[in-house]
Structures are given as structure tokens and as C-alpha cells.
Amino acid sequence: MIDFGFSFSPSSRINLDKADKEKFLSLAALEPDVLKCMACGSCSASCTAGAFEDTSVRKAILSLQNGLSDDAVKLLNHCMLCGKCTMVCPRGINTRHLILSIQKIYGK
Amino acid sequence: MKNNILVIGGGPAGLEASAVLSRMGYNVILAEKEKRLGGHLAKWDRLFPDQTPAKEVLDGLLDGIKDVKCFTETDVNSINLLDRSFNAMLSNGITILADAVLLASGFDMFKAEKKEEYGYGIYDGVMTNADMEQVFREGKTFSPAPKAIGFVHCVGSRDEKAGNPACSKVCCATAVKQAIETKELYPEANVYCFYMDLRMFGRHYEDLYLRAQKAGIRFIRGRVSEVAETSEGRLLVKAEDTLSSRPVKVTLDRLVLMAGMRPSEAGHKVGRQLNLSVEEDGFFSSRDGFLSLQKSKLPGLFYAGACTGPKTLPDTFHEARSAAMEIDRYIKENFRK
């Protein structure tokens, strides 16, 4: 193999064909609220950890929908389970239980 | 003496207005260019937000027009305003002298093939909202069962380049409704809705959205940019998931395009003869936007329904009834002194 001094740029494109549907369905069985998010961002706006670390329930749900579960888990690593997001969620999502469920299914 | 009222267009607006006017005792003549009455409603299967069968609504409308003289497959060949009545020659050879005219010419569906990048009429799996309703209505199924289906909101709506910068108002709710119905037919399939903004403004529409989410339908905020066929004959669809600011691609078996509403060509033909003014969006302009919505600038000529812009069915029915009231008032003030 030859080294030309340059190589492929990584693609940022999400391939939805590769998203793990089975795991997501088992998460939805455990916490059906995961399906209810309408991406308003109230959770991230009020997140205690989010002001300092990349933490967001909204983004975590989106990452799971896009099949990027490692990203989702990372986005919740700094959560302190304070419950502020549960208070502000207009769809009444049980975010604390959702966060724990995500760790249970996707966590290492 | 019964005054003649000519209603142009036998869709929901024309039918409902005809029914009300005929109950009021007017001699209503309805001209419809198609073979059957009902307009787009007659081609639809179920209606948002509660999946009422379209046939039920249509039957209700047809019940009301028993005393209306209906001419189907009939165009208005010429129409002009005489002293204070309208003289219309229909394509079936009949001439009508009408004291008032209701223009209920509705809308044409945006021609989805104009959005070339979506490949309607080129790639086998690409269809429109109207095609999908026909599939539902005829009880057809896709074989083999699709593994993935997508719905594209705003096809030919909110699109300056396609000649229609405005929102077509009904496509979001239609897409969500059809997505639910598809998911019900094919529970194993992945169903995606590609939207720019979800405009679920009406009563019960938000419930429909939540129902779709709970059914596992994936909403992707981003407009589909292009469609292509894979070597297996499936559809490769590209969009951006604007919520994560990353491009996405997904392989689908069917892609349903929510073709929007454009002004009716047949309506324009009538409008040109009477010199009726249209606004930038191509729809007819009412005398004002608040108190005289059903009036045109021409005395005795009234509007109802989507000829003055995209409308939902309930909006259309309100307008049809208001127009009937306005016509009644106009006749009483001008012909019965």
C-alpha cells in the first residue's frame, strides 16, 4: 500500500438503513415516552449539566432514532438525574426513567 | 319567480353552497367539468383528522342537491355580465341567464413531476398523495410488503422555484394521516415523514401527530433533496436531518409526495372572461380579506372554497354556507324591491 499523504475524509452522512430498530423497539417497550418527543428543546434548555457538558435528552433521542447509540449514551453521561427536564417537558415524558432505560439498553 | 343561480364547480364548495341555496328556494344550476361530482373529495379514501370515509361526506353532500339542476362533463364555454345578470353558455349547448354566480372552481393538484429531483413518473416507487388515496380506496396492497415508506411534505408548496411560495395547508395533516394508515397496513415497515415545519393547526390535528409518533413513525425535519433508484430497484432518498445538522440517506420502497394546491386552470378560464383579478399566488382575490371574503370585485359574482387559496374541508364548507348567505342577501337587495 502506498501513502499518498492524504486519505479519505470521514462522511458525516447518517445511513438510516443501518439504524438498530430492534434495540430501539425494546427501549420503546420499556419506556414508550421515547416516541413522544417533538424536539422542542425545553429539556436541553433547562438542563443543569447541559450548561457545562454536551448533555441533552432531545439530542440523545434523536441520536437513537438515527442509530447513533454511542452518541446518545455519551450525551447522557453527565446527567445528574435532577429531574428539571421532567418538569418542563410539555409532552410529559418521564425523562428520568427514559435516561435510565437508555443506559440499561445501550449502556456498556 | 325563482332567481337563477349558477354554481361553477361541483366539488365540496359548489355542492354545499348549491344545497343551501336550493333549500333557500333558489333555482340552482351547477356546472361540473368532470364526469362525476365531488371534485378531489370523490377521489379520496379517508379524511383527516379522524379518518371519516370521504364517501360518507360526499353522500351527505349529494343528498342535499336533489333539487339542483346538475350538468356534469360540462364546461362554461363563455360567460359575461349583461345589465345585471350573467349570461353563460355551457358546453352542452345550454344558455343560462343567472342573477348571481358562485365560482367554486377549487384547485388543481401541483404536478409533482415538476419537482424533477423527486423522479415522479420516472422511478417506479414514487407516487403522490392522490395516488396513495386511490390505492387505499381501491383496497390495493403493495406486493411484496414494503419494508420502508417515506412521505414528503411540501411538494410544490413553500417553493418559490416551483412557482408556489405559499403553504398548501392540508399536506401536513394528510401526510400524517396517510403515514398512520400505511403503518396500520404494514406494521413491520419503517415509515418516515420528511417535513420542514409541521403545521398541525386544526382541532384534533395535534392528536393525529401524537398518534403517529406513538405508532413509531419517524419524523425527519428536512426536505428531501433527491431521489434515485438502487440496483435492486428500490429508492435511495437523501435529505438533511436538520435537527442534528447532518445529511441522512435511507432506502425506501415507496415515496409518497404531498403535492400541494395550485389554482384551478378551469377556474382561470372563467376568471379571464370576467376579468376577475388574481393575486400573486394565482388564486382569485376577494374584495377584502376580512368582511367580504366571498365577494369578488364584480357585483353578483361570489367565491367559495379553494379558488381563493388552499383550504381544508371544514373551511370550505364554512365558505360555501357564507357564500350562500351573501348571495341570498345580494338577490334580496337587488332583485326583490
Next chain:
Amino acid sequence: MIYEGKKKIWAEYQKEIPEDHYFYVRSCIRQSFFPASEATFLDITRNKLGKDIFETEHHTTCGGIAYHSDTIPQETVMTIIARQFALMHKYGYENYVCSCITSFGLYCETMETWREYPELQQKIAENLWKSCHLEFAKPKFLVHASDLIFKYRMQIAAKSKYKLVNKNTGEPLRVVEHIGCHYSKMFPSKGVGGAEYPYVLVGMVEAWGGQIVDYPERRHCCGFGFRQYFIKGNRGYSLSNTHKKFESMEPFKPDMIITNCPGCPYFLDRWQYVIAETQGKTYGQDGHGIPVFTYEEVAGLVMGYDPWDLGLQTHQVSVEPLLDKIGIPYDPAKKYLGKNGKYLGEPQKPQCLK
């Protein structure tokens, strides 16, 4: 795929291409990338089809490379273009045909800008007079050389010696067409067939017996993009674009690629070598690549030109498997001989790419 649907779109994007009498301008880079393409264009149009294609040594670059690399301002590039047009006028022509897609796009853009801003056109006319003492003129018809070969495709087919058909199976060759971005993406109405489903190369391939492959990344840029390859640090990005296209076309098993841009065939050809030597991945049969051609080269092949006279030995991806498929004879011993019969030297053989 509904072929009729594509035909409807093609019918909508018809562009007027005069039959004869053109002022021809070359590309800056094609003569070194694909040395015989422009010569073949002139030989086919002038000598085989008897057309009047005029060329002058006084024409220059259109300035496109410098313009797209942000090194000269728009007014400068417009004045260069005005000089080219003025030469056309001076020699008594009103139809302008250019060899390069970048030029074609830039000419379209410039003409469109002048149409919208007449005061700018006036200023350019003054610049032209001050700098060159030439009279400002605009072409009546502006076409790309591939438009012209498209126009002549049936005349070429009538004189053809070979078809784009696999002689062993009798099946049409599966051809990928790649259109230069600046051919019609900016001005769809200026391209034959529009921008989404361009017909210019499809028409040639169909007329010469081949079958077009429509694959998902058909519309994707080859990755040329000027600045992306000028700087070594950016070349991975250029390479990645080409790679994406090859990954997308691979399942369709294309026999060859036809292009109408100076940069695209170069990158689609050379990057196959880099992909092979860095990843061990090849896209053709048995470790070969997918051969890439300019439309002039393909026209030359079907008309029976000697492959080495068409400069096919300068391609990175070996063309011999395709020549064998079509049944075009070639003399391997003459591959590396120059026009004068002198040995040119041989490139080193790649490790992975056959």
C-alpha cells in the same frame, strides 16, 4: 425506471444547436490530461463530417481556473471572455463552441450577468476596447463541444465501425455518464436534457448502441472542485467524492464511464488508482478499474480510430479489456510509441490496479 418519464423531461429541455459554422476554443488542461480529445473533435467534425469549425491560436484561457480559485476578480474574467467573443466576431463567426465545461458554465454565467446588468456589460466593452482595441460582440449561439457531438451523434453512428456492444454476448455495454457540474446545474435550460436528467451523453451512448446506467450518486460532483485538489491537504476530500460515486455505481457493474468535462474524467480515472493502491479496492472486472473516457474518445472509438491515436495509453485505468469486449483491434507493441513512432517510455505498473 419509467423510460417514458425521462423522455418527457428531455423533450422539455431542448436547446437550439446550429448545424454548422463554429468558432472553437480549447480547454487549458484537456490537452495534457487527454491529449487527443480535442484533436479528435476537430478531425471528426471537420474531416469526417465536413463541418466548418474555425480555430485561432490567438485565443487564451477563459480565466475560469483563476476565477474559481479566487485569484482574479469577476470583471477581469469577464474582460478575458469578452476578448474571446470579440475574436469570434472578428473572424466572422456567431456560433461559439467551447471544449471545457468550466468555460461553458462561466460563459453562460457571464452572458446571464450581462443580460441582467447592461451597465456592467457596457463597462466590460470599454475595458475590452481600452486593453485590446477589439469590438465587443456576443455569440448568437453558445454551445459546449459535447452539445455538438450530441447534435452529430446520428451522423457519427452512420459512419461508425463499432458499436458500444459486447461482441461476445451481443448485449449493449453498460455505460455510466458523468456530466460536469457547470454544464447545466447553474442554468438547466442551457443543457441538453436539463440538469436532473441530462441527455447530452445519454443521447450519444444510445445512438452508438450502449445502455445507460442510472445509479444513485449520478448527480454527485466528481470531486474536482479546483481548490480541493490544488492543496494536498484537501485532496482527501476530492478523493472521497470520487470514492462515493464508485461505491454507488459498483453494484450496477458498469463497463465504462463517459464524461464531458475536463476534470471529471481525469479524477474518475486517476483516483481509481489511488483508491486501489491505498485500499486494495478495484471496481472493474478481475482487478481492473472501470475505464473512463471523454465523449470525443468514445466517438473516435466507434468511428474506428486507432486507440493509441486517441491517446488512450495515457489513461491510468487500462482500456484493453473494454477494447476486447467491443472487438476493437490494437497493437500492444505500439502502445507507448509517440505519433512519430518514437518510444515514449513506459509508466511503472501499479501494485493493485491491473
